[in-house]
Amino acid sequence: MLQIMGKGKVWLPEWKQYKDRITGVSITQLTDYTGHSHHLYFTENGWYDNDNKLLFCSDRENKTNLFSIDIQSGEIVQLTDHDTTYGNLSTCLDTTGKKAYFRRRNQLIEIDLENLNERLIYEGPADLVGGNINCTTDGKSIITCVHEDFSSKFTIDLKNGYVGHRKLMESKPKSQIMEIDIEKGKERVVHEEENFITHINTSPKHSHLITFCHEGPWQLVDHRIWGLNLKSGEAWKIRERKRDHEMVGHEYWYPDGEHIGYHGFRQKNGTGFFGKIRYDNTAMEEVEFDFINWHAHSFGFDKVVVDGRAPLHNLIVWQKENGVFSKPKILCEHRCSFHVQKVHAHPRFTPSGDKLLFTSDRNGYGNIYLVDLPTVFEQLPDY
Numbered sequence: 419m420l421q422i423m424g425k426g427k428v429w430l431p432e433w434k435q436y437k438d439r440i441t442g443v444s445i446t447q448l449t450d451y452t453g454h455s456h457h458l459y460f461t462e463n464g465w466y467d468n469d470n471k472l473l474f475c476s477d478r479e480n481k482t483n484l485f486s487i488d489i490q491s492g493e494i495v496q497l498t499d500h501d502t503t504y505g506n507l508s509t510c511l512d513t514t515g516k517k518a519y520f521r522r523r524n525q526l527i528e529i530d531l532e533n534l535n536e537r538l539i540y541e542g543p544a545d546l547v548g549g550n551i552n553c554t555t556d557g558k559s560i561i562t563c564v565h566e567d568f569s570s571k572f573t574i575d576l577k578n579g580y581v582g583h584r585k586l587m588e589s590k591p592k593s594q595i596m597e598i599d600i601e602k603g604k605e606r607v608v609h610e611e612e613n614f615i616t617h618i619n620t621s622p623k624h625s626h627l628i629t630f631c632h633e634g635p636w637q638l639v640d641h642r643i644w645g646l647n648l649k650s651g652e653a654w655k656i657r658e659r660k661r662d663h664e665m666v667g668h669e670y671w672y673p674d675g676e677h678i679g680y681h682g683f684r685q686k687n688g689t690g691f692f693g694k695i696r697y698d699n700t701a702m703e704e705v706e707f708d709f710i711n712w713h714a715h716s717f718g719f720d721k722v723v724v725d726g727r728a729p730l731h732n733l734i735v736w737q738k739e740n741g742v743f744s745k746p747k748i749l750c751e752h753r754c755s756f757h758v759q760k761v762h763a764h765p766r767f768t769p770s771g772d773k774l775l776f777t778s779d780r781n782g783y784g785n786i787y788l789v790d791l792p793t794v795f796e797q798l799p800d801y
Contacts, residue, residue: 426499426534429485431492438750440732441798444790445750448487449494453477454784455485456777458509459550460715460764461619461670466515466531469769473497473518474786475507477760482507484520484529489788497534508550513557519600521548526560526598540598540605549616553600554648555675556625560598561608561648563615563630566591577759587614587634595630597648608648613640623675627697629656636665637685643669643678645697657695657702661685668713677701681714681724694719705736705743709801712756713764717771721791725752725763725776733765733776737795747798750789753780760784 432450437443449455455476458464464473471486484497484507500522509520518529519539526540542548542564549563568574568589574582593615597606609615614633621627626648632639643656643666656678657666663685670679672694681692692714693704703719711724711734722736722743733749754763754777761779768775774789792798 426485426496429494429496432494433492438789441748441750443750443792443798446788448472448492448786448788449474449476450785451476451478452783454760454779455786456760456762456784457764457766457775457786460668460713460766461617462510462552463769464509464511464775465769466511472775472786473509473511475509475760484509484518486531487786497529497531498536508548510551510553512553513555519551519553519560521551521562524548526551526562528600539600540603542596542605550618552618552620552628554620554625555622558600558625560600561595561618561620561628562598563593563595563618565593565614579758583633584635584638587632587639590614595628595646608651609646609653617669619669619671621671621675621697622673627675629669629671629678629697631667631669636667636682637663642667643680654699656697656699657693670715672716672718677719679714679716679719681711683710690724692716692722692724707734707746709734712762715766717767721767721771723749723765723767723774725754725765727756732801733763733774733789734801735774735791735795735798739795744795746801747795748801749774749791749798751780752776752778752787754778 434447457474470489474485476485486495507520511518524542524544528537528539546564547567551560551562590612592612594607595609597608616633617631619629628646630644631642641655644653645656646653666682677694677696679694683690691704691706695702710727712727714724716722720738724734726732731753733752734746735749736743752763756762761784763776765774765776772791776787777784
């Protein structure tokens with residue numbers, strides 16, 4: 419089924435540049451609209467066209483749609499035109515950067531980023547709740563997940579305050595991990611169990627390997643990070659707890675497709691840590707820090723960023739020098755409320771590793787910010 423949507427509306431540049439008031443680093447506010455805009459979830463790369471364009475989601479004209487910003491000119495192009503406001507649009511790029519895929523309720527849709535043609539790939543049962551989507555590195559399949567809809571049994575509003583989060587975990591909904599053939603639209607159930615499954619992440623190197631998670635409060639869920647072999651169906655735990663109620667999560671693949679980044683907390687004393695581990699549970703490295711954050715991301719294991727949780731409203735960065743991590747440094751303020759999913763900071767390094775992308779509602783609405791990393795890291799103030 420081919421749906422021709424035509425060319426998108428062009429929006430004039432909205433960007434503004436300023437110096438952070440704490441550190442003086444240069445920051446570009448990429449969007450400025452009276453409505454929320456946010457980059458893709460931090461596990462997803464939104465850069466394409468040789469990293470000159472960035473995919474993002476925005477609520478404009480009372481609709482949620484996909485947009486693209488030209489990082490050289492600031493020009494914004496509306497890529498889709500759907501008359502619905504969503505909690506967010508689960509979106510991923512294909513490996514070529516020429517197409518993107520997004521979920522619209524129970525539909526998976528492909529969009530050609532050059533001519534903006536859309537194609538409905540798959541339409542699943544309307545009575546199941548769909549999760550995020552990822553494209554396999556061979557470009558042949560979309561991996562996603564679905565689970566039973568328990569919203570008629572108790573109040574659920576996960577995008578706006580995690581309402582019903584624990585109860586959904588405890589209710590153990592039937593969940594499936596699905597493989598959707600992009601060309602033919604055929605589905606295959608590759609994993610099924612009675613647990614709340616989310617956070618599908620495909621390896622950038624191995625088309626048969628993914629991670630997924632058992633969702634719920636991190637200190638209470640049976641185990642967070644799981645690996646899955648799409649060919650054999652084998653599932654295994656990755657980075658098991660070292661002590662009771664230890665919290666580990668927000669996992670993401672390194673570009674090498676072999677290692678997985680994550681962060682966590684020691685429940686007893688609140689100590690934070692970030693780490694990496696190979697998908698087969700070897701080569702684990704972890705570094706601890708003494709404050710609470712929401713998310714963590716890294717450029718390899720040489721540069722790391724975490725977003726501080728109130729009362730700490732800053733992005734904190736580390737850099738490895740001569741094999742040893744520096745003291746944590748303040749990069750800039752983010753002043754993000756984290757009130758709803760759309761305005762989580764979700765910091766992410768750019769593919770080149772010299773800038774950081776994050777979302778903040780510091781001025782009342784979610785907007786996207788790009789911050790330059792200083793060439794002389796030591797000049798940043800210690801946290």
